[in-house]
Amino acid sequence: xxxxxxxxxxxxxxxxxxxxxxxxxxxxxxxxxxxxxxxxxxxxxxxxxxxxxxxxxxxxxxxxxxxxxxxxxxxxxxxxxxxxxxxxxxxxxxxxxxxxxxxxxxxxxxx
Amino acid sequence: xxxxxxxxxxxxxxxxxxxxxxxxxxxxxxxxxxxxxxxxxxxxxxxxxxxxxxxxxxxxxxxxxxxxxxxxxxxxxxxxxxxxxxxxxxxxxxxxxxxxxxxxxxxxxxxxxxxxxxxxx
Numbered sequence: 001x002x003x004x005x006x007x008x009x010x011x012x013x014x015x016x017x018x019x020x021x022x023x024x025x026x027x028x029x030x031x032x033x034x035x036x037x038x039x040x041x042x043x044x045x046x047x048x049x050x051x052x053x054x055x056x057x058x059x060x061x062x063x064x065x066x067x068x069x070x071x072x073x074x075x076x077x078x079x080x081x082x083x084x085x086x087x088x089x090x091x092x093x094x095x096x097x098x099x100x101x102x103x104x105x106x107x108x109x110x111x
Numbered sequence: 112x113x114x115x116x117x118x119x120x121x122x123x124x125x126x127x128x129x130x131x132x133x134x135x136x137x138x139x140x141x142x143x144x145x146x147x148x149x150x151x152x153x154x155x156x157x158x159x160x161x162x163x164x165x166x167x168x169x170x171x172x173x174x175x176x177x178x179x180x181x182x183x184x185x186x187x188x189x190x191x192x193x194x195x196x197x198x199x200x201x202x203x204x205x206x207x208x209x210x211x212x213x214x215x216x217x218x219x220x221x222x223x224x225x226x227x228x229x230x231x232x
Contacts, residue, residue, distance in 0.1 A: 034216055036218055036219075038156070038219070044224075045206060045222035045223060045224050045225060046148075046156065046206070046219070046222050047222070048218065048219060048220045048221075051211075051218045051220075052218075057220060089155060089156050091156070091158075093215065093216040097172075097173065098215045099158060099170065099172060099215055100158045100215070100216060100217055101158075102155050102156045102157065102158070103155065104155045105155045105156075
């Protein structure tokens, strides 16, 4: 069982917006602004999309945004495109084991 | 262009050892923390270990402490993971990743394509 809880799957149509949640505790997501999001296409290496809750690395589309409220972080993808279909993982620093933990992953399907 | 290329994976018996390597190029290797992250078949991601720029600090996930050793050779732009006393639960694709922050709070901004380690008799 993963330390952070994500929905197993979400879906949306091209052009729509979707949000993926990542729920933790006050020892991780809620206690620190150290949430990251990674995108992984099948058989490929993960790619960093968001770090420190809402920061986008250079080269990542501004259609991707991150936020946090309490113990839940969220990744929002606006203007869905077929190429966004992938698995998405959140991660957070956790004080309970002084390391980084990941969520179980969410499969995004673009209908 | 940042490139990370892992090698050294394969099939090993329980209790055996394996050494993974990661060749880095396209950036100043000696300026970055580096990490290993693994992914069991069909499962999620798990951070394994990271190492400071000069090798003076190393951190490990509890499940590999005492069995795995991370190291680096800045002259060769290479990262290593020595894995001893391997268990079935260590079976995974192992990714080498550049770490933009380091310490107990890594952020992985570039990843290799991974190398598969299978622990089975």
